[in-house]
Amino acid sequence: MSGTYLGMPAFPVAAREAVGNETLRANLRHATHTIRDKRAKAVAELADWDRLREAGKRIKDHTLRHLDRYLVQLEESVTAAGGVVHWAADAAEANHIVTELVKATGEREVVKVKSMATQEIGLNEALEAEGIAAYETDLAELIVQLGEDRPSHILVPAIHRNRGEIRDIFRDRMASWGRAAPDGLSDTPGELAEAARLHLREKFLRAKVGVSGANFMVAETGTLVVFESEGNGRMCLTLPETLISVVGVEKVVPGWRDLEVFLQTLPRSSTAERMNPYTSMWTGTHDTDGPSTFHLVLLDNGRTAALADEVGRQALRCIRCSACLNVCPVYERAGGHAYGSVYPGPIGAILSPQLRGTESEIDASLPYASSLCGACYEVCPVAIDIPEVLVHLRERVADRGGKGHRLEKAAMKAAGWVLDHPRVMAAGERAASRTRRLHPSKPPGAGAWTDARDLPELPAEPFRDWWRKNRANDIEDGGA
């Protein structure tokens, strides 16, 4: 994924810093609680929510099982409709393809629709290295880009910023990217949105190349679908002469009708709306309406590795709604940056280690960035059992070894032997009871886990000894 995240500290280190930032915690708490209640209301409007959720899960599972077939079909449909399909095995290849396509147009700038895939591959940085300016046009992405910041939420990348901070960023930074913020800009959301409208309009109107992702691709028809709210997506998808869409291979669905499920579940899960303001669907190129050239770059970048994992592959069902972030107690407190990836929150904790592997410190720590409370699974519109995958990935990290895990394994092995030998166990219990005043109140070890926990107090005598003295006779007397 993006080089921006190389060398990120492990989750607990980054989270500790975030938890200490009171503004950040207040911003996140306010935003996640606002959306949480609204989502519940939007979902409750549909009596068949569980059936839609199951249908979405099955559509995705079926597609993934036959992903080769559906991708080939998609390629045929898109090509027949006038598009050009490219295949990129990894981030470097995708960036290379897009850079060459932009260069071939002779243009030096592109306008972008918010896209997780292009963030994942670090496309903006790759274009910049070739002297091509990439302008983010989603309001939150604009806030992140102007603030030289990193995204911290899938849907609302600037969720860690409150209105006052956004006003300051616009006032201080807009002028160096184009049209300056209006004088006397206040921090009301309406005025901030207006400032973004004015700043970006000149970029939209002159843009010759647009870059997007897609929420869905329909194999049967070759149709791509982008859900958005602001209209920046429509601008990027219709005004430029050339459109380049970079889309993860898992975004394909078999048929046109499959969209009816996600058109109902995605908006309600993400922005808690019955429907988002704008959804664009295009199939190749459309005569004199919109771009005359359309390129689709199909991206693997670790997805086929995730697909090979029988437990982990369910993460590829994700439709990037971010409902799991909004309900997660860990995300609410630690914030998105601590996850060290463009995919934060519970879904990020299972997606990043699968896409990137578990070699780095941050990726090996992500499966532990959860209390396994299960709220993420409850709200997931495609029923990804995130706790199940987290535990599975913990096993993978533990199996690979590492200092902590070697000690833990030795301790577990010793414990196993003791539990297998009742006399040893009883002797140990008695010894522990007799020496109980000498025991420390906290478990040994320097980990963050042991810091926050007290050992239970040991009883004066082991339970089994107490039972033998006080109750065992009752049973032998036939008391049962």
Place this chain on the structure above:
Amino acid sequence: MSGTERDGQSRDGGGASVGSRERILARIRTAVADAPEAPGPVRDYLDTHTPDDRTVDLLAENLADYRALVHRTDTPELPALIGRLLADRGARTLLVPPALPADWLTGTPEGLTRIADDPAITAGELDAVDSVVTGCALAIAETGTLILDAAPDQGRRRITLIPDHHICVVRVPDQVVASVPRAMDRLDPTRALTWISGPSATSDIELDRVEGVHGPRTLEVILLTE
């Protein structure tokens, strides 16, 4: 598949990317080789959540809930209503799709300049236009959604995007369906489709919805009884 580039084979300077298409497809086949069969969906979810006699009222409610301005009228009164909406807005220029019914615009204010939807007009020129009037392909009651399919009474996608004021006429009840599933069969996926649910909005500041960013900030919907 002449339009398909096998990257690294047909592309100049591909370097390390020899046969990525085949490589990705092979990785997929290996990855799922032992996976159990995954049957497709059982479509036992509801076809609609709304009684048929409620669809038009519900459409009006949901449009208004997302801050679209909703008007109801009949065929004889339509030109006067459109004229009044444009006059109230102070519109001096109006974009007109190629096949908008001519009688819809018989009541427009004097001095209003009509501009045809012409591919030669630049985006910058469109930015100076005040309003646009269109029909639609379909409307969905449960979600308060208008769907445009770029038919001749709606025009190219950009004409309903750049002007700040969009008046959209929906023929009721013929163009109204109750639900998303009922819309799918009536749409042609080979056309460019734009689903519009209220005016442009954003939730990007503190996850709270604010109307009005890049698309038309004023969306007026006329429910037309014929």
